[in-house]
Amino acid sequence: MEVRVGLGFDSHEFEEGKPLFLGGVKIEGEKGLKGHSDGDALLHAIVDALLGAIGEGDIGELFSEEDQRWKGAESRVFLEEALRRVKKKGYEIANIDCVIVSDRPKIAPVKDKIRRRISELTGVSPERISVKGKRREGFSEGEGLVCLCTVLLVR
Numbered sequence: 001m002e003v004r005v006g007l008g009f010d011s012h013e014f015e016e017g018k019p020l021f022l023g024g025v026k027i028e029g030e031k032g033l034k035g036h037s038d039g040d041a042l043l044h045a046i047v048d049a050l051l052g053a054i055g056e057g058d059i060g061e062l063f064s065e066e067d068q069r070w071k072g073a074e075s076r077v078f079l080e081e082a083l084r085r086v087k088k089k090g091y092e093i094a095n096i097d098c099v100i101v102s103d104r105p106k107i108a109p110v111k112d113k114i115r116r117r118i119s120e121l122t123g124v125s126p127e128r129i130s131v132k133g134k135r136r137e138g139f140s141e142g143e144g145l146v147c148l149c150t151v152l153l154v155r
């Protein structure tokens, strides 16, 4: 058995008047995340972890911010492409582990919903997916939000 691990990181600034998407879930009543696409930093971190694990660069190389096709795009599209590449190389996802560093929104009330949505989007069963929320203790006040992700691939 061959295994690969991938690490993903993303951060986005908040943007007033834009809806907030995290892990493919729309979170009502919160400021959205700035970005060329829908700004879903969690899906971006997952995409980078998957691409990293198979050595195929990163989300910025595949989906350039200069490219008008991705303006306002649902980040699900980026995830679908990363999953296609993982499958093409013969790998399956063993597990996905994510951290969202955020004071607001609070992650605890939405993390199960996010986990289920990531499961739907990836086809990985929910018990193989973990979503954790951490407050940003000890570093500067929130102008935005940070997401980290690790994935393990097997073939």
Ligand code: MG
Pocket (backbone or CB within 6 Å): 010, 011, 012, 035, 039, 040, 041, 044
């Ligand atoms: Mg991003």
